[in-house]
Amino acid sequence: MHGTRKQRKGITHILFPLFGNRVPGQLIIQYTDKCNARCPQCGMRVTEHFSRSKLDIETVKRMIDHAAENGVNALSFTGGEPFLFFDDIMELVTYAGDAGIKYTRTGTNGFMFMNPSTPDFNSRIRRIAEGIAASGLYTFWISIDSAVPALHEQMRGLPGVIEGIEKALPIFGEYGIYPSANLGINRNTGGVFEAGTSSAQIYDSFRKAFGKFYSAAIDLGFTIVNACYPMSIDADDPGELSAVYGATSEASLIQFTKEERAVVFSALFDTIPEYRSKIRIFTPRTSLHSLIRQYTLEPGYSYSCRGGIEFFFVNAGDGNTYPCGYRGTDNLGKFWELDFEKLDKKAQCRRCDWECFRDPSELSGPLLTLFGNPAFFLKRVLKDPPHIKLWLEDIRYFAACNLFDGRTPPDYRKLSAFAPE
Numbered sequence: 001m002h003g004t005r006k007q008r009k010g011i012t013h014i015l016f017p018l019f020g021n022r023v024p025g026q027l028i029i030q031y032t033d034k035c036n037a038r039c040p041q042c043g044m045r046v047t048e049h050f051s052r053s054k055l056d057i058e059t060v061k062r063m064i065d066h067a068a069e070n071g072v073n074a075l076s077f078t079g080g081e082p083f084l085f086f087d088d089i090m091e092l093v094t095y096a097g098d099a100g101i102k103y104t105r106t107g108t109n110g111f112m113f114m115n116p117s118t119p120d121f122n123s124r125i126r127r128i129a130e131g132i133a134a135s136g137l138y139t140f141w142i143s144i145d146s147a148v149p150a151l152h153e154q155m156r157g158l159p160g161v162i163e164g165i166e167k168a169l170p171i172f173g174e175y176g177i178y179p180s181a182n183l184g185i186n187r188n189t190g191g192v193f194e195a196g197t198s199s200a201q202i203y204d205s206f207r208k209a210f211g212k213f214y215s216a217a218i219d220l221g222f223t224i225v226n227a228c229y230p231m232s233i234d235a236d237d238p239g240e241l242s243a244v245y246g247a248t249s250e251a252s253l254i255q256f257t258k259e260e261r262a263v264v265f266s267a268l269f270d271t272i273p274e275y276r277s278k279i280r281i282f283t284p285r286t287s288l289h290s291l292i293r294q295y296t297l298e299p300g301y302s303y304s305c306r307g308g309i310e311f312f313f314v315n316a317g318d319g320n321t322y323p324c325g326y327r328g329t330d331n332l333g334k335f336w337e338l339d340f341e342k343l344d345k346k347a348q349c350r351r352c353d354w355e356c357f358r359d360p361s362e363l364s365g366p367l368l369t370l371f372g373n374p375a376f377f378l379k380r381v382l383k384d385p386p387h388i389k390l391w392l393e394d395i396r397y398f399a400a401c402n403l404f405d406g407r408t409p410p411d412y413r414k415l416s417a418f419a420p421e
């Protein structure tokens with residue numbers, strides 16, 4: 001028996017609040033900073049010594065209640081490794097769904113996919129699938145760092161995990177669960193990074209790497225893929241950022257200058273059209289277009305991030321709320337005490353590339369300005385016509401992907417409209 005699925009209201013549910021000149025809210029709760037992996041690009045890897053924490057389940061329910069009352073309709077549980085507390089997370093996902101929050105997300109480093117040859121592997125995965133299916137979870141991500149299995153496993157310190165994922169995906173499919181492969185972009189995305197330092201070399205290397213990654217994800221059996229932009233703070237110009245989220249790092253694997261970021265994003269922008277009819281690619285090209293332009297031509301070009309306005313991050317360490325994982329000096333206190341009306345709605349921030357916040361900010365930006373400041377909207381459209389064309393294309397693609405609903409299979413007939421000519 002597969003779990004029940006709550007009714008989804010579709011794209012209007014996401015876009016409707018924009019008519020009220022606000023973006024649907026998003027809350028990312030770091031449930032724990034405990035982790036069992038060794039990712040060299042992460043400050044929370046198991047080899048780092050610091051006092052680890054986990055939030056209390058009843059406290060998180062209070063946050064969820066407040067989120068639902070204030071128009072939050074996207075809720076993520078991140079870590080650390082959230083699946084170390086699988087039962088808690090599923091209970092909270094169910095609670096959020098019951099409170100009316102439709103778009104729930106959580107994921108794993110995949111530790112449970114190790115040892116795929118052991119006799120109890122299938123039953124272990126079925127138990128997880130049953131839990132996810134029953135919870136109504138909208139998006140289930142599995143993190144993957146490289147198209148090369150051995151390199152991914154070595155980076156994560158999780159041997160055998162890729163074979164386990166390949167074996168587990170059809171089992172999840174039986175339960176109507178279509179996980180997303182989450183690529184944390186890093187220099188080893190396509191294999192050990194050997195390219196030189198010129199822009200052309202970096203572009204070529206990442207162009208191949210992204211293609212290799214998408215092909216590998218399809219071959220493994222994934223039907224959704226997402227890219228997490230490098231969680232680094234610009235080594236040349238850290239600005240006022242002081243990360244509270246330990247997933248940020250100064251590791252060279254994910255350190256990119258502004259110029260390099262623009263090149264990496266260009267490579268991704270150019271690769272997506274080759275693969276988006278074969279696998280649902282969440283990464284909006286509008287967002288990449290804006291970030292490229294922000295880093296090359298116009299620092300203020302992209303739509304300002306909604307972090308601290310409608311999007312928030314709760315830190316496992318102190319249980320407090322921050323505008324995002326990067327602004328650790330802006331402590332907003334307990335989430336259930338946060339007065340959304342008192343927040344500065346006009347605050348501007350473009351200081352990092354955290355896709356969790358930057359992608360939805362870019363996608364909602366045109367509608368927000370259309371309804372809030374039509375003259376400004378028109379000025380932007382006339383100034384950069386390709387942007388609005390890309391935006392419309394992204395919206396059509398999101399619709400063809402059924403809003404990346406991780407509980408429905410891909411509709412390849414709809415996706416075929418996006419095949420390269």
Ligand code: SF4
Nearest residue numbers: 035039042045080109
């Ligand atoms: S990236 Fe995730 S899995 Fe890897 S060490 Fe950090 S928290 Fe753990």
Ligand code: SF4
Nearest residue numbers: 305307324349351352
């Ligand atoms: S751009 Fe958004 S996510 Fe990045 S530092 Fe600013 S508010 Fe935070």
